[in-house]
Amino acid sequence: MSAAAKPQAIEDVIQVRSLGNRFGAQAVHQDLDLDVHRGEILGVVGGSGTGKSVLLRSIVGLRRPSSGRIHVFGHDLLSLPSDQRSRIERRFGVLFQNGALFSSLSVVDNVAMPLIEHAGLSRRDAQQLAGLKLALVGLPVGAETKSPSELSGGMVKRVALARALALDPDILFLDEPTAGLDPISAAAFDQLILTLRDALGLTVFLVTHDLDTLYTICDRVAVLSQRKVLIVGPLNEVTQCADPWVQSYFHGPRGRAAEEANDYNQFPRVT
Helix, strand or coil: CCCCCCCCCCCEEEEEEEEEEEECCEEEEEEEEEEEECCCEEEEEECCCCCHHHHHHHHHCCCCCCEEEEEECCEEHHHCCHHHHHHHHCCEEEECCCCCCCCCCCHHHHHHHHHHHCCCCCHHHHHHHHHHHHHHCCCCCCHHHCCHHHCCHHHHHHHHHHHHCCCCCCEEEEECCCCCCCHHHHHHHHHHHHHHHHHHCCEEEEECCCHHHHHHHCCEEEEEECCEEEEEECHHHHCCCCCHHHHHHHHCHHHHHHHHHHHHHHCCCCC
């Protein structure tokens, strides 16, 4: 009999320690700690004003925190020279709320832009590679020449995702990716994220309020409350937290519906 396989060691690709974020006299985060494991999909939730997007922007370098440390791939981003920090940040792909596409550019040029600016490709080569990225996220053939205003909400999200994947990132940051989508489009987008994570070996940092997303694709969930990470872990552990907001969020009518739908989808059905 062969020896039992040893469990793989968990590697933290992001480590946040004692993070503080302030806006004037208002403290949004204080002594916030969080680890993100390689290859996981981490969902980040919390009530309004808890700083979910602020945390994301702090990690990707769009906001300098008031205090604390952020290590990514073992490097303290806040202490690195700008050129070294920029090289690490190019390993990030970010999908912002509402897509944040350039309205004056076509779909394919939106995706090609980071390839031209950061990879130094010619416009022709960048457009060819952008076409592959658009196909990867399931955008219909022919949509690449359209402008963002001609796209549905679900298609805008897919174009924004293709742009986030343009430079073959190691970590994908998603800020409310299913917000504004109908349930069918949101479910399809969730499955796309799961497929891409598995196929490309991505680590995914996902800010969301979508309970279906949390139950369907997240390996762990972090709850922001009281200016810090209140609890982080698998969903079945997080939902047992006695905090009133956690109980209301996960055990209210919508939370129960999402849990029941997830249980139904996992239940083996006879065909």
